[in-house]
Amino acid sequence: MPDRTPLFAANWKMHKTVEETESFLDDFLSNPPDPVADVVICPPYLSLGPAIARCADTPVGVAAQNMHEEQEGAFTGEVSAPMLVELGVDGVILGHSERRQYFAETDEALARKVPAALAADLEPILCVGESEEARDAGETEEVLERQLQADLSGLEAGQIENVVIAYEPIWAIGTGRTATPEQAQEVCAFIRDVLRARGGAADRVRILYGGSVKPANAAELLALPDVDGALVGGASLDAEDFAAIIEAAD
Numbered sequence: 001m002p003d004r005t006p007l008f009a010a011n012w013k014m015h016k017t018v019e020e021t022e023s024f025l026d027d028f029l030s031n032p033p034d035p036v037a038d039v040v041i042c043p044p045y046l047s048l049g050p051a052i053a054r055c056a057d058t059p060v061g062v063a064a065q066n067m068h069e070e071q072e073g074a075f076t077g078e079v080s081a082p083m084l085v086e087l088g089v090d091g092v093i094l095g096h097s098e099r100r101q102y103f104a105e106t107d108e109a110l111a112r113k114v115p116a117a118l119a120a121d122l123e124p125i126l127c128v129g130e131s132e133e134a135r136d137a138g139e140t141e142e143v144l145e146r147q148l149q150a151d152l153s154g155l156e157a158g159q160i161e162n163v164v165i166a167y168e169p170i171w172a173i174g175t176g177r178t179a180t181p182e183q184a185q186e187v188c189a190f191i192r193d194v195l196r197a198r199g200g201a202a203d204r205v206r207i208l209y210g211g212s213v214k215p216a217n218a219a220e221l222l223a224l225p226d227v228d229g230a231l232v233g234g235a236s237l238d239a240e241d242f243a244a245i246i247e248a249a250d
Protein backbone atom coordinates (compact mmCIF):
# COMPACT_ATOMS: atom_id res chain seq x y z
CA MET A 1 0.00 0.00 0.00
CA PRO A 2 1.43 3.45 -0.87
CA ASP A 3 2.54 5.66 1.99
CA ARG A 4 0.17 8.51 2.59
CA THR A 5 1.65 11.61 4.24
CA PRO A 6 -0.72 12.61 7.05
CA LEU A 7 -2.41 15.97 6.62
CA PHE A 8 -3.65 18.27 9.38
CA ALA A 9 -5.87 21.16 8.38
CA ALA A 10 -6.95 23.91 10.78
CA ASN A 11 -10.41 25.16 9.80
CA TRP A 12 -10.75 28.46 11.62
CA LYS A 13 -14.20 29.20 10.15
CA MET A 14 -15.07 32.89 10.88
CA HIS A 15 -12.52 33.24 13.67
CA LYS A 16 -9.39 35.37 14.07
CA THR A 17 -8.58 38.83 12.78
CA VAL A 18 -5.34 39.44 10.87
CA GLU A 19 -3.66 40.41 14.12
CA GLU A 20 -4.89 37.25 15.84
CA THR A 21 -3.77 35.16 12.87
CA GLU A 22 -0.25 36.58 13.08
CA SER A 23 -0.12 36.06 16.81
CA PHE A 24 -1.25 32.41 16.44
CA LEU A 25 1.41 31.80 13.79
CA ASP A 26 4.12 33.41 15.91
CA ASP A 27 3.30 30.86 18.64
CA PHE A 28 2.73 27.90 16.35
CA LEU A 29 5.84 28.46 14.24
CA SER A 30 8.08 28.97 17.25
CA ASN A 31 7.83 25.20 17.70
CA PRO A 32 7.44 23.91 14.13
CA PRO A 33 5.31 20.81 13.58
CA ASP A 34 6.69 17.40 12.76
CA PRO A 35 7.97 17.53 9.16
CA VAL A 36 6.54 14.05 8.35
CA ALA A 37 3.05 15.54 8.33
CA ASP A 38 1.60 18.17 6.00
CA VAL A 39 -0.02 21.03 7.90
CA VAL A 40 -2.29 23.73 6.51
CA ILE A 41 -3.96 26.67 8.20
CA CYS A 42 -7.32 27.72 6.74
CA PRO A 43 -8.06 31.24 8.01
CA PRO A 44 -10.76 33.66 6.79
CA TYR A 45 -10.05 35.22 3.37
CA LEU A 46 -8.69 38.47 4.81
CA SER A 47 -6.01 36.63 6.75
CA LEU A 48 -4.83 34.48 3.82
CA GLY A 49 -2.22 36.97 2.58
CA PRO A 50 -0.74 37.70 6.03
CA ALA A 51 -0.73 33.96 6.85
CA ILE A 52 1.09 33.17 3.60
CA ALA A 53 3.68 35.86 4.41
CA ARG A 54 4.20 34.44 7.93
CA CYS A 55 4.40 30.81 6.70
CA ALA A 56 6.89 31.53 3.87
CA ASP A 57 9.98 29.32 4.27
CA THR A 58 8.20 27.11 6.82
CA PRO A 59 6.61 23.67 6.27
CA VAL A 60 3.16 25.10 7.00
CA GLY A 61 0.78 25.70 4.09
CA VAL A 62 -2.28 27.92 3.80
CA ALA A 63 -5.67 26.97 2.39
CA ALA A 64 -8.96 28.83 1.87
CA GLN A 65 -12.32 27.75 3.29
CA ASN A 66 -14.27 28.09 0.04
CA MET A 67 -14.09 29.40 -3.55
CA HIS A 68 -16.39 29.97 -6.51
CA GLU A 69 -16.35 27.51 -9.40
CA GLU A 70 -16.02 30.21 -12.11
CA GLN A 71 -12.75 31.99 -12.78
CA GLU A 72 -14.33 35.45 -12.78
CA GLY A 73 -17.70 37.08 -13.37
CA ALA A 74 -20.68 38.83 -11.83
CA PHE A 75 -20.71 36.90 -8.54
CA THR A 76 -20.71 39.58 -5.86
CA GLY A 77 -18.82 38.62 -2.74
CA GLU A 78 -17.15 35.57 -4.26
CA VAL A 79 -13.49 34.63 -4.79
CA SER A 80 -12.13 32.35 -7.53
CA ALA A 81 -9.41 29.70 -7.67
CA PRO A 82 -6.99 31.80 -9.80
CA MET A 83 -7.35 34.67 -7.31
CA LEU A 84 -6.39 32.35 -4.46
CA VAL A 85 -3.46 30.95 -6.41
CA GLU A 86 -2.17 34.44 -7.24
CA LEU A 87 -2.01 35.09 -3.49
CA GLY A 88 -0.01 31.88 -2.90
CA VAL A 89 -2.78 29.72 -1.41
CA ASP A 90 -2.05 25.97 -1.50
CA GLY A 91 -5.49 24.39 -1.13
CA VAL A 92 -9.17 24.92 -0.44
CA ILE A 93 -11.81 23.33 1.76
CA LEU A 94 -14.89 22.54 -0.32
CA GLY A 95 -18.35 21.37 0.70
CA HIS A 96 -18.02 21.94 4.43
CA SER A 97 -21.35 21.05 6.06
CA GLU A 98 -21.74 24.63 7.31
CA ARG A 99 -21.55 25.86 3.74
CA ARG A 100 -24.01 23.20 2.62
CA GLN A 101 -26.37 24.03 5.50
CA TYR A 102 -26.16 27.84 5.79
CA PHE A 103 -25.09 28.92 2.31
CA ALA A 104 -26.99 26.41 0.17
CA GLU A 105 -23.83 24.84 -1.25
CA THR A 106 -25.04 22.17 -3.68
CA ASP A 107 -23.50 18.98 -5.00
CA GLU A 108 -23.89 20.49 -8.49
CA ALA A 109 -21.69 23.45 -7.54
CA LEU A 110 -19.17 21.11 -5.89
CA ALA A 111 -19.01 18.98 -9.03
CA ARG A 112 -17.65 22.12 -10.72
CA LYS A 113 -15.60 23.47 -7.82
CA VAL A 114 -13.47 20.34 -7.36
CA PRO A 115 -12.14 20.29 -10.97
CA ALA A 116 -11.81 24.10 -10.95
CA ALA A 117 -9.58 23.86 -7.88
CA LEU A 118 -7.43 21.14 -9.43
CA ALA A 119 -7.16 23.03 -12.73
CA ALA A 120 -5.81 26.03 -10.81
CA ASP A 121 -3.37 23.84 -8.88
CA LEU A 122 -5.15 24.08 -5.54
CA GLU A 123 -5.46 20.93 -3.43
CA PRO A 124 -9.17 20.44 -2.70
CA ILE A 125 -10.22 19.12 0.72
CA LEU A 126 -13.72 17.86 -0.02
CA CYS A 127 -15.93 17.43 3.07
CA VAL A 128 -18.62 14.77 3.22
CA GLY A 129 -20.65 13.51 6.14
CA GLU A 130 -24.03 12.35 7.34
CA SER A 131 -26.52 14.04 9.67
CA GLU A 132 -27.54 12.44 12.93
CA GLU A 133 -30.94 11.55 11.43
CA ALA A 134 -29.30 9.78 8.50
CA ARG A 135 -27.03 7.81 10.84
CA ASP A 136 -29.95 6.83 13.08
CA ALA A 137 -31.90 5.72 10.01
CA GLY A 138 -28.98 3.52 8.89
CA GLU A 139 -28.39 5.70 5.82
CA THR A 140 -24.79 6.79 6.45
CA GLU A 141 -23.28 4.88 3.54
CA GLU A 142 -26.05 5.90 1.17
CA VAL A 143 -25.55 9.60 1.98
CA LEU A 144 -21.77 9.40 1.62
CA GLU A 145 -21.90 7.47 -1.62
CA ARG A 146 -24.35 10.00 -3.05
CA GLN A 147 -22.17 12.96 -2.01
CA LEU A 148 -18.96 11.40 -3.31
CA GLN A 149 -20.42 10.35 -6.65
CA ALA A 150 -22.01 13.76 -7.20
CA ASP A 151 -19.17 15.95 -5.96
CA LEU A 152 -16.47 14.03 -7.85
CA SER A 153 -18.48 13.61 -11.03
CA GLY A 154 -16.46 16.25 -12.89
CA LEU A 155 -13.16 14.37 -12.48
CA GLU A 156 -11.37 11.77 -14.58
CA ALA A 157 -10.49 8.62 -12.62
CA GLY A 158 -6.79 9.60 -12.66
CA GLN A 159 -7.50 12.88 -10.86
CA ILE A 160 -9.05 11.38 -7.73
CA GLU A 161 -5.71 10.84 -6.00
CA ASN A 162 -5.14 14.62 -6.00
CA VAL A 163 -8.25 15.25 -3.91
CA VAL A 164 -8.29 15.02 -0.12
CA ILE A 165 -11.54 13.73 1.37
CA ALA A 166 -12.57 14.82 4.87
CA TYR A 167 -15.13 12.61 6.57
CA GLU A 168 -17.00 14.95 8.88
CA PRO A 169 -20.11 13.50 10.52
CA ILE A 170 -22.33 16.56 10.96
CA TRP A 171 -23.39 15.46 14.44
CA ALA A 172 -19.74 15.58 15.57
CA ILE A 173 -18.84 19.05 14.24
CA GLY A 174 -18.49 21.61 17.00
CA THR A 175 -20.58 19.47 19.35
CA GLY A 176 -17.87 17.89 21.48
CA ARG A 177 -19.17 14.49 20.31
CA THR A 178 -16.65 12.46 18.35
CA ALA A 179 -17.16 9.40 16.17
CA THR A 180 -15.84 6.32 17.90
CA PRO A 181 -12.70 4.87 16.34
CA GLU A 182 -14.86 2.01 15.01
CA GLN A 183 -17.30 4.41 13.35
CA ALA A 184 -14.51 6.57 11.89
CA GLN A 185 -12.60 3.57 10.51
CA GLU A 186 -15.73 1.94 9.11
CA VAL A 187 -16.76 5.07 7.21
CA CYS A 188 -13.27 6.03 6.02
CA ALA A 189 -12.74 2.48 4.68
CA PHE A 190 -16.13 2.72 2.98
CA ILE A 191 -15.12 6.03 1.37
CA ARG A 192 -11.95 4.40 0.05
CA ASP A 193 -14.04 1.54 -1.39
CA VAL A 194 -16.30 4.01 -3.19
CA LEU A 195 -13.25 5.77 -4.66
CA ARG A 196 -11.76 2.42 -5.69
CA ALA A 197 -14.99 1.42 -7.43
CA ARG A 198 -14.85 4.70 -9.40
CA GLY A 199 -11.54 3.51 -10.81
CA GLY A 200 -9.28 5.91 -8.93
CA ALA A 201 -6.02 5.13 -7.16
CA ALA A 202 -7.92 5.01 -3.88
CA ASP A 203 -4.94 3.84 -1.86
CA ARG A 204 -3.21 7.12 -2.64
CA VAL A 205 -6.11 9.34 -1.53
CA ARG A 206 -5.75 11.01 1.86
CA ILE A 207 -8.89 10.64 3.94
CA LEU A 208 -9.16 12.87 7.00
CA TYR A 209 -11.47 12.58 9.96
CA GLY A 210 -13.09 15.76 11.29
CA GLY A 211 -15.50 16.31 14.14
CA SER A 212 -14.46 17.49 17.61
CA VAL A 213 -10.88 16.24 17.28
CA LYS A 214 -8.84 17.40 20.28
CA PRO A 215 -5.54 16.45 21.90
CA ALA A 216 -7.29 13.92 24.16
CA ASN A 217 -8.87 11.86 21.36
CA ALA A 218 -6.46 12.47 18.46
CA ALA A 219 -4.12 9.52 19.01
CA GLU A 220 -6.80 6.81 18.79
CA LEU A 221 -8.39 8.38 15.69
CA LEU A 222 -5.10 8.96 13.91
CA ALA A 223 -3.95 5.39 14.50
CA LEU A 224 -6.77 4.04 12.33
CA PRO A 225 -5.58 2.45 9.07
CA ASP A 226 -7.85 4.49 6.79
CA VAL A 227 -7.56 7.83 8.62
CA ASP A 228 -4.74 9.92 7.17
CA GLY A 229 -5.01 13.02 9.31
CA ALA A 230 -7.59 15.42 10.64
CA LEU A 231 -9.63 18.48 9.75
CA VAL A 232 -9.77 20.36 13.02
CA GLY A 233 -12.16 23.20 13.87
CA GLY A 234 -12.42 24.47 17.44
CA ALA A 235 -9.21 22.90 18.78
CA SER A 236 -7.16 24.41 15.95
CA LEU A 237 -7.76 27.93 17.25
CA ASP A 238 -5.25 27.26 20.00
CA ALA A 239 -1.66 26.85 18.78
CA GLU A 240 -0.71 24.45 21.56
CA ASP A 241 -3.77 22.23 21.09
CA PHE A 242 -3.33 22.09 17.33
CA ALA A 243 0.35 21.19 17.74
CA ALA A 244 -0.59 18.49 20.28
CA ILE A 245 -3.05 16.95 17.79
CA ILE A 246 -0.34 16.83 15.11
CA GLU A 247 2.11 15.26 17.55
CA ALA A 248 -0.48 12.62 18.45
CA ALA A 249 -0.06 11.18 14.96
CA ASP A 250 3.43 9.89 15.82
Ligand code: PEP
Binding pocket: 011, 168, 172, 173, 174, 175, 176, 210, 211, 212, 213, 231, 232, 233, 234, 235
Ligand atom coordinates in the same frame (compact mmCIF):
# COMPACT_ATOMS: atom_id res chain seq x y z
C1 PEP B 1 -14.87 21.53 11.24
O1 PEP B 1 -15.48 22.59 11.29
O2 PEP B 1 -14.44 21.14 10.17
C2 PEP B 1 -14.69 20.77 12.48
C3 PEP B 1 -14.27 19.55 12.38
O3 PEP B 1 -14.99 21.43 13.65
P1 PEP B 1 -14.73 20.89 15.14
O4 PEP B 1 -13.35 20.30 15.18
O5 PEP B 1 -14.87 22.09 16.01
O6 PEP B 1 -15.78 19.85 15.41
